[in-house]
Amino acid sequence: MTRTEFQGLAKAARLRNTASLEAARMVLTGDMRPGEAAKATGCSPQAVTNVLRKVKDAMAAANAPEVDALTPV
Numbered sequence: 612m613t614r615t616e617f618q619g620l621a622k623a624a625r626l627r628n629t630a631s632l633e634a635a636r637m638v639l640t641g642d643m644r645p646g647e648a649a650k651a652t653g654c655s656p657q658a659v660t661n662v663l664r665k666v667k668d669a670m671a672a673a674n675a676p677e678v679d680a681l682t683p684v
Contacts, residue, residue: 612639617666624669631658635666 617636626632634648638659645663649656 614640620666620669620673623673624665626662626665629658629662630654631662634659635662638663639666 614636617640621632621636630652631649631654634645634652634654637643637648637651638645643651645659646656649659
């Protein structure tokens with residue numbers, strides 16, 4: 612994932628610019644593990660995991676097909 616893609620997903624998920632967001636960026640755009648990124652940014656591993664989950668949810672929502680309620684399935 613590129614930094615630009617990450618920023619777009621963070622914006623879509625309405626995430627604020629926090630240490631845990633920076634740690635999540637380090638995990639998804641680099642080769643860091645969540646615990647290492649948490650230590651490097653001074654936040655808890657749980658906070659990093661929460662942000663990673665929100666970014667993953669935003670990614671899933673961005674890739675979900677649009678379904679018209681009037682179209683029979």
